[in-house]
Amino acid sequence: MVDKIKAVLDKVLSVELSRNNESIFYKANIKLIMNSEIDFSLSEEYDKTSLHFQKDDDITVKLKTEECCYVFQEKCTYIKNGHLITLSVRSPHRLLREQNRKFVRASLERPITIFTVEKNKKKTIAELTANNFSIQINTFKTIDISGGGLAFYSNSYIKPGAYIIINLDFISLDNDKCRQKAKVMRCSKVKNSKDLYSIGTEFIDIAFPVREKINRFVFAQIRKNAKKKAEQKT
Numbered sequence: 001m002v003d004k005i006k007a008v009l010d011k012v013l014s015v016e017l018s019r020n021n022e023s024i025f026y027k028a029n030i031k032l033i034m035n036s037e038i039d040f041s042l043s044e045e046y047d048k049t050s051l052h053f054q055k056d057d058d059i060t061v062k063l064k065t066e067e068c069c070y071v072f073q074e075k076c077t078y079i080k081n082g083h084l085i086t087l088s089v090r091s092p093h094r095l096l097r098e099q100n101r102k103f104v105r106a107s108l109e110r111p112i113t114i115f116t117v118e119k120n121k122k123k124t125i126a127e128l129t130a131n132n133f134s135i136q137i138n139t140f141k142t143i144d145i146s147g148g149g150l151a152f153y154s155n156s157y158i159k160p161g162a163y164i165i166i167n168l169d170f171i172s173l174d175n176d177k178c179r180q181k182a183k184v185m186r187c188s189k190v191k192n193s194k195d196l197y198s199i200g201t202e203f204i205d206i207a208f209p210v211r212e213k214i215n216r217f218v219f220a221q222i223r224k225n226a227k228k229k230a231e232q233k234t
Contacts, residue, residue, distance in 0.1 A: 005095060008063060008070050009033055015040060016062040016186075017087065019053055024160045025062060026051070027188055031086060037077055042085040043188065050159065055079055059089050070095040103146035106221035110143065112152055115165035115179065141196075147215045149182060149202040155195050158184050164201065168210070171217040181205055 009030065016025035017040060026046060032039040040061075042051070053059070055076055063070040072092035080086040144151040150166055158164070161184065168178045182201035190196040203211075 005092060006033075008065065008095060009038075011065045012063045013066060014064045016064070017042070017053075017089075018060040018062075019057050024185060025060075026160070027186065028087070035091065037088045037090050040087045040089065042087065044084055046085075047159075048081060048085060051085060053079055053085070053087055059087065061089060061092075063095070069098045071098055072096065103148040103215075104218055104222070105144045105146040106218040107142045107225060108145055108221055109141070110170060112143065112150075112170075113167040114152075114154075115167065145214065145221075146218055147203075147211045149185070149200065151198065151200045153190070154197050154199055157197055158187050158199055160184050160186055163204070166201065168214070172213045178210065180210065 012030060015028045015030060017028045018025045027043040028040040029043070030038060031041045038061075053076060055078065057076045058073055059076045060071065060073045063072075072095050074090035074092055076087055076089055078086075078088035141153050143153070164182055164184060165179050166182050168180050171178065181204040183204050184199060185202050186198075186200040188198050190198050
């Protein structure tokens with residue numbers, strides 16, 4: 001088992017950490033692998049004052065490889081708050097294998113509208129958008145969408161854990177004013193870009209018919225993208 005875990009660690013492409021089974025994961029990198037523990041450094045884009053990792057916390061670690069995702073949970077043994085936050089986590093005795101994604105995703109380039117950032121997720125969409133405040137995102141890079149959530153690019157930072165409303169009118173011609181609540185799960189600065197953030201969201205309280213329409217849209221978009229790519233080769 002030790003050799004298998006070491007083989008997985010050698011293939012890791014990205015790491016995400018979460019505290020005490022919370023749903024928000026933070027991007028990190030493997031800093032040092034030891035027999036008894038692994039050191040992780042958290043990405044520098046995070047606000048250190050909003051991170052509440054403590055020694056002896058149960059830390060959930062997601063290790064993403066090209067093939068799949070491996071998960072384990074162990075105690076945090078040490079924290080160093082320097083230029084980058086370093087977390088030491090006990091080495092795992094076993095890894096749980098998961099698929100990288102629960103939902104199929106499709107790439108998409110289009111402008112989207114994001115409505116009110118709101119902490120109280122119990123409010124209805126009508127209440128959340130009553131003030132007519134919105135942010136128009138003119139996207140010039142890829143957006144990913146799936147039945148589970150949507151990723152987009154923004155010129156402003158949105159704190160993980162915030163609740164937003166996403167305009168999904170584009171998923172179906174009969175979905176006029178289709179607005180879906182979502183939770184920001186990650187906000188990472190895009191490499192080699194001064195003021196661009198990659199934001200990943202998860203849909204909250206989504207109705208089954210809406211999820212099905214999104215899934216149909218995703219598969220249609222995948223076929224469209226594949227056809228466009230084939231045409232470019234000819």
